Amino acid sequence: MAASVFPGRWTMDELMAQRVAKLELLRERGVDPYPPRATRTHTAAEVTGLVDALPEGPGECEGVRVQVAGRVVARRDMGKATFIDLLDGSGRIQVLLRQNQLQANQYDDLKLIDLGDFIGVTGQPMRTRTGQPTVGAAAWTMLTKALHAPPEKYHGLADGEMRQRHRYLDLMSNEETRRVFTIRSKAISALRRFLDARGFLEVETPILHDSESGAAARPFITHFEALDEDRVLRISLELHLKRLLIGGFERVYEIGRNFRNEGMSFKHNPEFTMMETYEAYADYNTVAAMVEEMVSSVALEVLGTTKVVFRDQEIDLAPPWRRVTFFDAMRQYGGPDLDVFRDRESLYKELVRRGLDVSPASGYGKLADDAMSEYIEPRLIQPTFLLDYPVELSPLAKLKPGNPRLVERFECFVSGFELGNAYTELNDPQEQRARFDVQVALRDEGDDEVELLDEDFLFALEHGMPPTGGFGMGIDRLVMLLTGQSSIREVILFPPLKRVKE
């Protein structure tokens, strides 16, 4: 019995038809099922607070009248009394509607209320026999009529595709989903407070870039009609933020979306939220101290503890975090000794001998990175700074004094994945140009995972950037850690999905 209500858009099924009939009945009586505003004097949590102040046992808040509003999420019809659970932004509150306490036809009209509707209720806070905080209703009003039934009330919405495609249904039916995204929001606020309190200035730099820069990744390409030029969506915030240090800002940060046109996995999403910080007169040691304090204090503020559970392992984010060098960790975890395999050819042969699937086009840096991913990364469960990377892997970081093979760089790892990345930033423009040239040469040899030369950035750098410590952190991954979610898609409200084809 499918009739089209809105041709070309929906097909009305029986359940929807019943709801539309109720809506039309309301309109026939002159009741607007979508009134322009509602008055609310108390949230669900505030009513609960009032009732908690009552003495033990059943009772009422004498002389107190409240107005609450929310979505109808459960309903228990008892004959001449009906219980309705309302959900608002603060939580649930039970409403008790009794026939002899309501005006005129209001009790009979309860049949016009369906699960999923928003209603407002005026009444007296009370505690029931079973101890449940409740609003004893004197009147109710329809605030918004819902035309579709909500998901199953006990199990919620379980289908993974629907949870992502229709996140609002997931949010309205799953408490855990609301918790995850509340924590996400609070964590980002806490990061801002932490950095603001340290004198960092939050800035916004362009998302549309002339060319990809600041990282090695395939970009999304778009077209700028007014200029008739192609642009790429940024893959990194780095080079613009450094320009601001050159301009004289001493501490800046940006929290924003990066876009990398690459694969998706439990820890990769094509658009992801990155936070980068740059601090003048700091180096990677200063940054490491800040990072461990920042992450642990955010956890403490948002969760009340520095201990989190991720993939069945308890992780303590409290400082100090372990520090180990790239070369030492490689030896410790049974990888190739990079002091022995010092050039591309020997390292390549060694990795092949060890059975790693490596590309003959890769440079030394990429090979070292491959070995790191194999031997080190999965082993770093508790928070760890991996220090001092091969120079070939890090064209934007400053050389480590006394060792021309290494740069002052760390990545921090938790639960076997990378959380952040920091450099003592390279500020020698001639050295920077030479490093870019090496990258270009690598690209010419077939390694396409290299950074592009950015002439405008080099011009800026030639004007002088103070000694600087820079840091980047994947916010989505931080939220995964804080919420215990093992898939990045669970911490992104609207992850990308394929179009549904007819």
Added chain:
RNA sequence: GCCCCCGUAGCUCAGUUGGCAGAGCAGGCGACUUUUAAUCGCGAGGCCGAAGGUUCGAAUCCUUCCGGGGGUACCA
């Protein structure tokens, strides 16, 4: 890109070696003035993701496609 798994009522899920399509929740009708996954009674609800094929007979077996998940490759 490749491999594996999944898709059944609005939602959550059963469905045996191929033999008439099932339950709970939601929704409808009825009973019930302190329930809270309310309870009880009666009815209703389906193109079994789509299209082909095998078969007397397909939700079930085969092929292709669509969508999702997991792995892997690629990728900071």
